[in-house]
Amino acid sequence: MTDLTCKLLIIGAGPGGYVCAIRAGQLGLDTIIVDEAAPGGTCLNVGCIPSKALIHAAEEFHRITAVNDGPLGIQASAPQIDLAQTVAWKDGIVNRLNTGVSGLMKKAGARFVQGRARFLDGKTVVVSDDDGEREIRAEHIVIASGSAPVELPFLPFGGDILSSTEALALTEVPDSLAVVGGGYIGLELGTAFAKLGSKVTVVEAADRILPSYDKALTAPVAKRLAALDVTVMTGAKAQGFAEGVLQTDQGEVAADKVLVTVGRRPRTAGVGVEELALTLDGPFIKIDKTCQTSMRGIYAIGDVTGEPMLAHRAMAQGEMVAEHIAGHAVEWDKRAIPAVCFTDPEIATCGALPGEIEGTKSSEFPFMANGRAMTCEREDGFIRVVWRESDHAIVGIQAVGAQMSELSAAFSLAIEMGACLEDIAATIHAHPTQSEGLQEACLRALGHALHI
Amino acid sequence: MGIHAIRLPDIGEGIAEAELTDWEVKPGDIVKEDDVLAVVMTDKAAVEVPSSVAGKVLELGGEIGELMAVGAVLIRIEVDGDGNEAGEDAATAVETPETAQSPAPATKPEPTPSTTPVPPPSPPAPSPVARAKGTKPLAAPSVRARAREEGIDLRQVPGSGPAGRINHADLDHWTASGGIQQGQITRGANTGVEEIRVIGMRRKIAEKMQISKRQIPHITIVEEVEMEALESLRAALNAKHKGERPKLTLLPFLMRAIVEAVREQPGLNARFDDEANVIHRHGGVHVGIATQTPNGLNVPVIRHAEAGSLWDNAAELTRLAEAARDGTIKLDELQGGTITVTSLGPLGALATTPIINHPEVAIVGVNKMQIRPVWDGQQFQPRKMMNLSCSFDHRVIDGWDAAVFVQKLKTLLETPAMLFVEG
Numbered sequence: 007m008t009d010l011t012c013k014l015l016i017i018g019a020g021p022g023g024y025v026c027a028i029r030a031g032q033l034g035l036d037t038i039i040v041d042e043a044a045p046g047g048t049c050l051n052v053g054c055i056p057s058k059a060l061i062h063a064a065e066e067f068h069r070i071t072a073v074n075d076g077p078l079g080i081q082a083s084a085p086q087i088d089l090a091q092t093v094a095w096k097d098g099i100v101n102r103l104n105t106g107v108s109g110l111m112k113k114a115g116a117r118f119v120q121g122r123a124r125f126l127d128g129k130t131v132v133v134s135d136d137d138g139e140r141e142i143r144a145e146h147i148v149i150a151s152g153s154a155p156v157e158l159p160f161l162p163f164g165g166d167i168l169s170s171t172e173a174l175a176l177t178e179v180p181d182s183l184a185v186v187g188g189g190y191i192g193l194e195l196g197t198a199f200a201k202l203g204s205k206v207t208v209v210e211a212a213d214r215i216l217p218s219y220d221k222a223l224t225a226p227v228a229k230r231l232a233a234l235d236v237t238v239m240t241g242a243k244a245q246g247f248a249e250g251v252l253q254t255d256q257g258e259v260a261a262d263k264v265l266v267t268v269g270r271r272p273r274t275a276g277v278g279v280e281e282l283a284l285t286l287d288g289p290f291i292k293i294d295k296t297c298q299t300s301m302r303g304i305y306a307i308g309d310v311t312g313e314p315m316l317a318h319r320a321m322a323q324g325e326m327v328a329e330h331i332a333g334h335a336v337e338w339d340k341r342a343i344p345a346v347c348f349t350d351p352e353i354a355t356c357g358a359l360p361g362e363i364e365g366t367k368s369s370e371f372p373f374m375a376n377g378r379a380m381t382c383e384r385e386d387g388f389i390r391v392v393w394r395e396s397d398h399a400i401v402g403i404q405a406v407g408a409q410m411s412e413l414s415a416a417f418s419l420a421i422e423m424g425a426c427l428e429d430i431a432a433t434i435h436a437h438p439t440q441s442e443g444l445q446e447a448c449l450r451a452l453g454h455a456l457h458i
Numbered sequence: 459m460g461i462h463a464i465r466l467p468d469i470g471e472g473i474a475e476a477e478l479t480d481w482e483v484k485p486g487d488i489v490k491e492d493d494v495l496a497v498v499m500t501d502k503a504a505v506e507v508p509s510s511v512a513g514k515v516l517e518l519g520g521e522i523g524e525l526m527a528v529g530a531v532l533i534r535i536e537v538d539g540d541g542n543e544a545g546e547d548a549a550t551a552v553e554t555p556e557t558a559q560s561p562a563p564a565t566k567p568e569p570t571p572s573t574t575p576v577p578p579p580s581p582p583a584p585s586p587v588a589r590a591k592g593t594k595p596l597a598a599p600s601v602r603a604r605a606r607e608e609g610i611d612l613r614q615v616p617g618s619g620p621a622g623r624i625n626h627a628d629l630d631h632w633t634a635s636g637g638i639q640q641g642q643i644t645r646g647a648n649t650g651v652e653e654i655r656v657i658g659m660r661r662k663i664a665e666k667m668q669i670s671k672r673q674i675p676h677i678t679i680v681e682e683v684e685m686e687a688l689e690s691l692r693a694a695l696n697a698k699h700k701g702e703r704p705k706l707t708l709l710p711f712l713m714r715a716i717v718e719a720v721r722e723q724p725g726l727n728a729r730f731d732d733e734a735n736v737i738h739r740h741g742g743v744h745v746g747i748a749t750q751t752p753n754g755l756n757v758p759v760i761r762h763a764e765a766g767s768l769w770d771n772a773a774e775l776t777r778l779a780e781a782a783r784d785g786t787i788k789l790d791e792l793q794g795g796t797i798t799v800t801s802l803g804p805l806g807a808l809a810t811t812p813i814i815n816h817p818e819v820a821i822v823g824v825n826k827m828q829i830r831p832v833w834d835g836q837q838f839q840p841r842k843m844m845n846l847s848c849s850f851d852h853r854v855i856d857g858w859d860a861a862v863f864v865q866k867l868k869t870l871l872e873t874p875a876m877l878f879v880e881g
Contacts (some may be wrong), residue, residue, distance in 0.1 A: 135675075339606075426621040
């Protein structure tokens with residue numbers, strides 16, 4: 007195959023890579039982007055998007071199942087779900103988005119090359135596929151190879167032991183499912199399968215689920231899991247799996263399938279990053295304020311560069327790198343990166359948690375006192391602001407509650423714009439919405455909440 | 459509803475009272491179990507007092523700076539259910555609203571809340587521009603982007619918005635004024651006086667310094683030390699063990715030299731009980747290291763420096779200094795020193811007059827190392843030179859002994875092989 011040259015070569019067409027390619031194309035950079043899979047990366051193919059599709063289907067199914075017991079006076083006959091059809095619907099969405107991303111990159115003028123990329127040296131990458139190999143030489147190279155699920159040596163993926171990828175492709179609802187790892191991925195999928203009718207057991211090694219959040223934020227999620235009859239084992243370690251039984255140090259768990267979600271590791275080995283001897287930060291590639299690695303002309307973005315491993319962080323980095331290569335005066339100056347757990351209820355966070363920064367205080371507004379929350383039968387949760395005592399600047403906002411993911415834009419906007427308590431308190435928030443809780447939390451911090 | 463009184467707990471170490479240095483709550487605050495209520499200061503360590511109950515803060519038992527006895531009521535908290543103070547307090551709480559009422563119809567008693575809710579006072583209004591050190595300037599992304607493009611350091615720009623937020627007009631103004639902060643050109647008299655109460659750690663430091671300076675007649679000797687040999691040994695050791703052992707600073711070598719020197723002069727490694735007129739000469743050399751922390755001066759103690767290797771002492775020094783800075787240091791790690799080292803590193807000046815850490819009898823001050831010209835008999839040679847400024851308790855140490863000690867340190871540091879050769 008013919009060798010190629012370009013100004014910018016991007017390895018990996020996930021959210022970081024494809025956004026970088028689109029922006030680079032817009033800026034007139036001669037750009038090639040390489041991936042062995044369809045464009046969209048983990049997020050689009052086996053992560054964010056398919057999991058949200060499954061969560062939606064599970065929620066719809068569960069809503070009908072539970073409606074007879076509810077206070078609304080609705081009676082419905084027992085619903086049925088054909089998970090194979092659900093998965094086919096989900097695959098349809100993924101395909102549409104694959105095509106969409108390809109189209110956007112093409113429109114911007116970036117070339118997509120399918121194949122496995124491997125560094126030859128700091129300026130040359132070998133791309134191989136079934137037909138052979140070709141070399142691509144580039145002035146600038148962006149490593150956006152993403153991350154892969156961590157495998158436990160005593161629970162190797164395969165058969166009934168699933169990573170999130172296989173869990174999203176199941177065509178039948180398992181009678182019982184053990185989820186090893188109570189982080190956000192495990193809880194999102196575990197909740198979905200519980201709503202679809204599986205008997206779900208979560209095995210978490212820390213002393214509580216979602217250990218990176220504070221207890222107040224995770225309590226409503228834990229309560230809902232209990233209501234969904236999900237067994238949560240904390241301080242428990244899985245040890246092995248055989249013939250439908252998961253062994254743990256706290257006893258046996260019957261499980262048709264075992265989902266292992268104990269974290270993700272950066273995908274550096276397959277790309278040949280080791281041979282380049284880039285400076286690392288733990289297992290991750292070390293980057294500076296403009297995402298440059300220790301080698302001139304080589305950038306890294308997204309999950310390979312460390313926590314938080316979030317698609318929107320990678321996208322923002324990809325956009326910035328393209329602009330940097332095009333000569334714009336840019337650097338990473340984001341004040342906060344929002345994060346959402348699509349658990350039930352959802353957790354949305356942005357910026358600092360209470361107590362994380364000295365000289366800050368926090369105040370919260372519970373949805374129990376919110377009219378809209380009552381009309382949705384979802385009075386669980388709260389919105390909380392963390393603010394600096396000296397000047398009332400808002401440094402963090404967290405919420406737990408139904409549909410909080412959609413409210414997270416307000417959180418990151420407030421922090422990125424440098425809002426203080428008085429700004430949000432004086433902004434009219436539409437009634438009746440759960441967003442009023444944000445205004446009320448700020449009013450409460452100022453000592454004059456109106457609805458509590 | 460009941461009232462739960464939390465008393466100042468026994469903090470240990472046989473301490474009968476502690477100074478209240480901070481309130482984490484105010485009346486009207488809702489507290490959860492394990493929330494920190496107050497910070498009290500014992501001899502040197504700050505101790506947080508957590509809440510044992512959840513409820514609403516009714517009353518604080520003291521003011522910041524006050525000395526409170528162990529067992530005194532620290533705070534009263536309104537709790538669900540019976541408190542531990544149900545008796546008189548609850549009764550008065552119920553009575554108060556009734557007595558306050560003008561003749562009430564006896565037939566229809568008003569429901570009386572146990573306490574009237576007090577709205578929490580509004581926090582003080584934010585100051586306009588003051589920006590805490592280390593915090594990023596508040597500015598919208600578009601303002602930040604423009605500043606970057608125009609090469610403006612936003613940290614220098616005064617913001618006119620709330621909380622000192624910088625807007626586009628502030629950037630216009632900044633550029634128009636040539637990047638000079640408004641108000642810098644005209645110099646007005648500043649007649650403000652700020653009152654700062656000397657409490658907590660600062661008060662402890664003040665007391666300690668006063669005792670040392672009042673009771674101990676200091677004699678200070680300043681001597682010059684040539685550091686070439688030691689510095690090349692240090693560089694060689696650091697290069698040899700790069701990445702596998704902690705990097706050696708000068709201090710572990712100095713500790714070694716002190717250990718060697720006091721072997722011959724045990725009178726210097728001592729604590730002088732000046733009330734009982736007894737000198738306690740210690741076998742172990744417990745070296746205090748004066749350490750600057752965010753709260754002020756701290757002196758963590760490296761125990762048995764005579765028993766540790768260079769790297770043991772270096773690692774222990776790093777551990778203690780970090781613990782002292784982040785406030786996790788334990789009380790007993792700040793006590794029991796037999797001699798102290800004070801070093802200001804590059805700020806170490808030419809000479810200092812260190813104050814002895816009472817009841818010790820000697821302190822070794824390290825001054826700045828710099829290349830100075832030294833006459834070698836024929837010409838001036840550039841040499842790495844460093845002064846040592848050492849103070850001694852002249853009541854129990856004669857000038858002769860002090861001078862011998864300082865010369866011994868000088869010899870050991872200038873010929874570092876002697877630090878490691880037995881005998």
